[in-house]
Amino acid sequence: MSDNIKQKQISKKKSILSCIQPTGDMHLGNYFGAVKNWVDLQKDYTCFYGVVDYHAMTMPYDVKKLRNNTWELIFNLMAVGIKPENLFVQSLIPEHAELGWIFNCFCSYGQLTRMTQFKDKSAQVSQSSTDQFISVGLLDYPVLQSADILIYRADYVPVGKDQEQHLELTRDIAGRFNHSIGKEYFVLPEGLYTETPKIRSTADPSRKMSKSAGDKHYISLFEDEARIRKQIKSAVTDTGDAQEGQMSEGVTNLFELLKVSGGKEEYESLTHDYNAGNLRYSDLKQAVANQLVTLTNDFKDRKNEIVKQKKDIKYQIKQSSAEIRKRAQETLREVKDMVGLLNVKL
Ligand code: TRP
DSSP states (O other): OOHHHHHHHHHHSOEEEEEEOOOSOOBHHHIIIIIHHHHHHTTTSEEEEEEOTTGGGSSOOOHHHHHHHHHHHHHHHHHTTOOGGGEEEGGGOTHHHHHHHHHHTTSOHHHHHTOHHHHHHHHHHHHHOSSOOOOHHHHHHHHHHHHHHHTTTOSEEOOOGGGHHHHHHHHHHHHHHHHHHTSOOSOOOEEOOOOOOOOBOSSOTTSBOOSTTOGGGOOBTTOOHHHHHHHHHTOOOOOSOSOTTSOOHHHHHHHHHHHHTTOHHHHHHHHHHHHHTOOOHHHHHHHHHHHHHHHHHHHHHHHHHHHHTHHHHHHHHHHHHHHHHHHHHHHHHHHHHHTTOOOOOO
């Protein structure tokens, strides 16, 4: 194939952008609900995946832990199959913050105060912290998110329902910007709402798996075998919440975990047992635990390999951020020019 044709095919590929905050550990819920999808999307799209450390500063956080969490998350993402060349760290690409500033001037204060996530998170800060400090960063966070997305002119943004409003805001900002400069500069990005499994807490299947709810409500992707077995063994099955003839949330969750973690055959045979009315929950739990142990052992092995080459990998991520930054710089240069800022080089 000639280079020319190849080039055309590459440039025809649609682009994807998504980001994740470096707030510590990654659990099965994050993985099956989002990150696994990111891994799969790499086959067909040009992908930009950001670890957004600027975003992590918007809620009360531990200054001493942030940098380490950022690297940890990079290692974790690589261990599950994200390619390093698709990864960048937000604060290494200052153009995000710069475009964010420009976008501040294309977004109304009222619209930001109406964001559901702002309302929830500011309420959370008011309740939990003693000084009740709500930063402007928390209010402004969706504008920075818009910059993350639009700076790469991404076609699609794989996000969960909780981010739908932020994506809508991004489209508003892009539209307002286009209108004010009189041309369709930014393509309005679309959400990519792939059906992903919603993993629930095994200790309380009425809520989703989440770190913030406490230790027993999540299982880390790099968990010790003994702890996985213990958590699954004590998983809630029937609490009498299910209607006659319907599977309870806890049992449904265990079946879901079995299916998504690769135990298809057992999933089928145990479903058969369930339907026949002779499923033993202990058998289901055993199967789920075995499957999760196999899966997480694999991740742990890969993570160990990565951590061994820590230095090289940090260098690699610096390089990939620099490469990705070029695209951000190009957008910012054009935007500054269009909005009337000086376009001189110092
Ligand atoms: N707000 C997202 C979250 O909390 C993280 C995020 C920041 C993001 N920038 C983004 C997601 C851009 C998608 C695209 O989960």
